[in-house]
Amino acid sequence: MPFRRIIWISVLKDQRETARTEAFSDGVIAFAITLLVLNLKDPLLDPALSQKSLFQGLLGQWPAFFAFVTSFATILIMWVNHHNMFTYIKRVNTTLLFLNGLLLFFIVLTAFTTLLIANHVGLKQSSDGTTAAAFYSGNAMILGTVWSTISYYCAKTGLVPAGPGGYRFLVGPLPYAIAFSLSFLNAFLSLVVVLVIAGFWTLASRGFWRTALAQAT
Amino acid sequence: MPFRRIIWISVLKDQRETARTEAFSDGVIAFAITLLVLNLKDPLLDPALSQKSLFQGLLGQWPAFFAFVTSFATILIMWVNHHNMFTYIKRVNTTLLFLNGLLLFFIVLTAFTTLLIANHVGLKQSSDGTTAAAFYSGNAMILGTVWSTISYYCAKTGLVPAGPGGYRFLVGPLPYAIAFSLSFLNAFLSLVVVLVIAGFWTLASRGFWRTALAQAT
Amino acid sequence: MPFRRIIWISVLKDQRETARTEAFSDGVIAFAITLLVLNLKDPLLDPALSQKSLFQGLLGQWPAFFAFVTSFATILIMWVNHHNMFTYIKRVNTTLLFLNGLLLFFIVLTAFTTLLIANHVGLKQSSDGTTAAAFYSGNAMILGTVWSTISYYCAKTGLVPAGPGGYRFLVGPLPYAIAFSLSFLNAFLSLVVVLVIAGFWTLASRGFWRTALAQAT
Amino acid sequence: MPFRRIIWISVLKDQRETARTEAFSDGVIAFAITLLVLNLKDPLLDPALSQKSLFQGLLGQWPAFFAFVTSFATILIMWVNHHNMFTYIKRVNTTLLFLNGLLLFFIVLTAFTTLLIANHVGLKQSSDGTTAAAFYSGNAMILGTVWSTISYYCAKTGLVPAGPGGYRFLVGPLPYAIAFSLSFLNAFLSLVVVLVIAGFWTLASRGFWRTALAQAT
Numbered sequence: 001m002p003f004r005r006i007i008w009i010s011v012l013k014d015q016r017e018t019a020r021t022e023a024f025s026d027g028v029i030a031f032a033i034t035l036l037v038l039n040l041k042d043p044l045l046d047p048a049l050s051q052k053s054l055f056q057g058l059l060g061q062w063p064a065f066f067a068f069v070t071s072f073a074t075i076l077i078m079w080v081n082h083h084n085m086f087t088y089i090k091r092v093n094t095t096l097l098f099l100n101g102l103l104l105f106f107i108v109l110t111a112f113t114t115l116l117i118a119n120h121v122g123l124k125q126s127s128d129g130t131t132a133a134a135f136y137s138g139n140a141m142i143l144g145t146v147w148s149t150i151s152y153y154c155a156k157t158g159l160v161p162a163g164p165g166g167y168r169f170l171v172g173p174l175p176y177a178i179a180f181s182l183s184f185l186n187a188f189l190s191l192v193v194v195l196v197i198a199g200f201w202t203l204a205s206r207g208f209w210r211t212a213l214a215q216a217t
Numbered sequence: 218m219p220f221r222r223i224i225w226i227s228v229l230k231d232q233r234e235t236a237r238t239e240a241f242s243d244g245v246i247a248f249a250i251t252l253l254v255l256n257l258k259d260p261l262l263d264p265a266l267s268q269k270s271l272f273q274g275l276l277g278q279w280p281a282f283f284a285f286v287t288s289f290a291t292i293l294i295m296w297v298n299h300h301n302m303f304t305y306i307k308r309v310n311t312t313l314l315f316l317n318g319l320l321l322f323f324i325v326l327t328a329f330t331t332l333l334i335a336n337h338v339g340l341k342q343s344s345d346g347t348t349a350a351a352f353y354s355g356n357a358m359i360l361g362t363v364w365s366t367i368s369y370y371c372a373k374t375g376l377v378p379a380g381p382g383g384y385r386f387l388v389g390p391l392p393y394a395i396a397f398s399l400s401f402l403n404a405f406l407s408l409v410v411v412l413v414i415a416g417f418w419t420l421a422s423r424g425f426w427r428t429a430l431a432q433a434t
Numbered sequence: 435m436p437f438r439r440i441i442w443i444s445v446l447k448d449q450r451e452t453a454r455t456e457a458f459s460d461g462v463i464a465f466a467i468t469l470l471v472l473n474l475k476d477p478l479l480d481p482a483l484s485q486k487s488l489f490q491g492l493l494g495q496w497p498a499f500f501a502f503v504t505s506f507a508t509i510l511i512m513w514v515n516h517h518n519m520f521t522y523i524k525r526v527n528t529t530l531l532f533l534n535g536l537l538l539f540f541i542v543l544t545a546f547t548t549l550l551i552a553n554h555v556g557l558k559q560s561s562d563g564t565t566a567a568a569f570y571s572g573n574a575m576i577l578g579t580v581w582s583t584i585s586y587y588c589a590k591t592g593l594v595p596a597g598p599g600g601y602r603f604l605v606g607p608l609p610y611a612i613a614f615s616l617s618f619l620n621a622f623l624s625l626v627v628v629l630v631i632a633g634f635w636t637l638a639s640r641g642f643w644r645t646a647l648a649q650a651t
Numbered sequence: 652m653p654f655r656r657i658i659w660i661s662v663l664k665d666q667r668e669t670a671r672t673e674a675f676s677d678g679v680i681a682f683a684i685t686l687l688v689l690n691l692k693d694p695l696l697d698p699a700l701s702q703k704s705l706f707q708g709l710l711g712q713w714p715a716f717f718a719f720v721t722s723f724a725t726i727l728i729m730w731v732n733h734h735n736m737f738t739y740i741k742r743v744n745t746t747l748l749f750l751n752g753l754l755l756f757f758i759v760l761t762a763f764t765t766l767l768i769a770n771h772v773g774l775k776q777s778s779d780g781t782t783a784a785a786f787y788s789g790n791a792m793i794l795g796t797v798w799s800t801i802s803y804y805c806a807k808t809g810l811v812p813a814g815p816g817g818y819r820f821l822v823g824p825l826p827y828a829i830a831f832s833l834s835f836l837n838a839f840l841s842l843v844v845v846l847v848i849a850g851f852w853t854l855a856s857r858g859f860w861r862t863a864l865a866q867a868t
Contacts, residue, residue: 055345080315488778636749
């Protein structure tokens with residue numbers, strides 16, 4: 001077999017493995033993002049609200065909607081960055097496979113922490129609301145940490161080009177740590193911060209990847 | 218590296234990115250369409266119906282079946298059009314990525330508005346039925362608007378060929394606006410209109426894409 | 435652009451469309467088959483069984499397990515045949531897209547009819563058990579009919595090679611019609627017939643596709 | 652048609668079939684792993700716990716979290732091995748398709764056995780806890796057996812290179828048999844063993860596939 005063909009086959013094989021890891025991750029992320037909708041419930045099924053109209057019940061459910069939007073935005077921007085990162089990664093090794101598994105674990109767990117927010121956070125402060133917000137932003141903080149670890153690992157091992165922006169992801173857990181701290185003061189405010197972070201990453205990721213692409217060309 | 222190969226690799230990379238966006242969207246849409254089935258429940262689990270036979274209970278559940286069919290048809294035709302549109306799109310930019318995310322958000326939300334229809338709309342008018350129908354058709358109207366925005370954006374930026382039919386999607390939200398208005402008069406009728414719109418797009422999309430393909434050749 | 439390249443690009447495009455239809459169908463089928471597990475419930479959550487041990491409760495739940503196995507086997511063999519059929523289909527047109535959508539609709543509906551079986555069918559005859567079994571086998575019969583229609587359409591339009599076995603799928607709804615008729619006599623027996631049919635197709639499909647492949651070569 | 656092209660097309664077709672089987676399996680596995688999150692419930696919805704704070708409720712739910720982590724890890728390592736195995740498999744026959752279906756069946760069933768663990772296993776021994784742990788580890792033992800059967804079948808028929816490690820997977824069900832036996836002595840301990848096995852396979856699979864790849868080169 002000529003040498004060029006061996007390289008070609010090896011490249012194809014690496015790409016196929018990478019593609020399958022991407023596909024599996026996309027599957028899990030797509031399910032996790034869709035499962036969030038199960039946290040929205042018919043408000044009139046709650047006996048405490050059975051006297052109210054559906055419209056009043058839905059209005060009263062606004063924290064569930066807010067949590068749904070926040071989690072959807074957070075998972076979507078993670079998918080976009082995951083997608084962008086994997087356009088660089090040519091080869092997946094076992095370490096990356098399990099770091100990726102850890103990322104997926106906490107993305108899936110978001111469906112549960114969102115449920116806690118939907119059931120326990122409102123404009124009124126309550127100790128249960130604080131607990132829910134702390135679990136929600138705590139989970140987001142872990143996600144940021146895992147994400148930074150992956151970025152660091154990929155940059156260190158040369159899986160993605162380092163560049164000036166390569167380590168920018170290291171700040172990942174910091175804003176979430178602020179949201180986590182805030183959750184003990186005001187549960188709702190910490191949720192707003194998580195949504196703002198998602199919006200920030202949306203804008204930042206556009207610039208970041210454009211720069212990275214420009215450098216790579 | 219010869220110039221031709223660079224272009225080839227660049228085309229492959231764009232196709233891979235586009236393919237992954239398609240795959241993620243397909244995952245979310247496929248999941249959202251399948252989750253609709255969870256809105257169909259065993260009628261005898263409802264204590265109010267425990268005296269009835271299963272057959273009577275299932276007959277009484279016809280609004281849930283009707284909503285299931287309507288939402289399935291609506292999401293399916295959206296998938297078909299999404300599929301057709303992406304056969305033109307060669308390159309996904311960040312703006313399209315987030316417009317696509319917005320589309321997915323309201324497609325996923327359809328599972329919730331369908332639940333409201335299943336629980337609250339019947340042949341008898343009721344204020345809760347009106348609320349449910351307004352949320353259902355309102356969500357469909359937003360979907361039509363997002364869809365038109367994507368069409369307009371793709372046509373304007375040249376991501377898909379404009380042609381005479383290129384702006385036809387701009388009428389997207391109009392029929393849904395009619396369904397939304399109707400929901401305040403008769404909840405069930407507005408649901409029928411949404412089903413009719415899905416049927417119309419089914420026929421229209423066949424002609425539209427055939428014309429577009431003929432022009433492109 | 436040389437003529438050969440145009441053909442090549444056109445072939446690639448057709449394959450990509452076909453591949454995406456396959457991927458979407460696979461997504462829906464994979465979700466539908468996995469959602470079946472939600473029909474298995476913790477028996478001790480049922481207040482009527484709270485006095486029993488978990489083991490007794492699980493034993494008493496055998497119809498739910500039986501329905502789970504039957505539906506899993508039925509959907510899996512449909513996926514295998516779908517998979518085999520699509521190895522022939524080179525080009526997907528809109529008619530096939532919507533026939534495929536109809537097939538997916540009734541595959542998704544299987545999760546609901548399985549739920550009815552799990553809740554209402556036992557060794558004792560009951561009118562609710564009859565209703566559940568009639569809906570279950572009736573849904574399977576419609577699936578068989580849609581499947582035959584797709585086979586007939588593909589054979590007629592030359593999308594798959596006709597051959598002697600090409601029309602064999604036309605018998606699709608017949609055995610399910612027997613199961614449907616039986617459901618009015620004995621609900622459990624009709625369920626056994628559906629499982630036997632799945633087993634039969636498993637064996638038949640092996641021979642059928644081997645013959646078809648041999649003819650195609 | 653020149654001979655080389657026929658072989659090339661045939662290889663492409665085999666790869667496409669294999670890729671679709673992988674994609675379907677990945678879909679089911681990704682879905683099954685994500686559905687596990689539904690076993691985590693808002694503890695305050697349980698009337699018995701309504702007096703407690705959310706934090707106390709979540710702490711009391713630790714067996715559900717432990718079962719979630721264990722099942723996530725078990726399914727993930729199975730996916731990694733499935734992924735690795737399929738990098739060798741060039742051609743999928745019907746026997747492998749159905750063995751794979753059997754594997755998916757028990758992977759999907761894991762969501763149910765995890766639910767039983769979440770509801771019935773704690774630090775206190777109870778007969779229901781024993782039942783739940785026996786079903787959980789019993790299901791894992793069957794998974795190990797199916798997995799060994801697939802490995803044996805692939806090695807025997809030459810679908811994957813045999814090598815010295817080729818039969819190592821035959822030990823698959825053994826550690827799970829130990830976990831199964833332990834479940835009758837101490838339910839929680841058997842769960843710990845299942846988690847340890849997942850950790851062991853994680854380390855073992857790294858070495859195993861590296862050796863196999865080295866031999867193949």
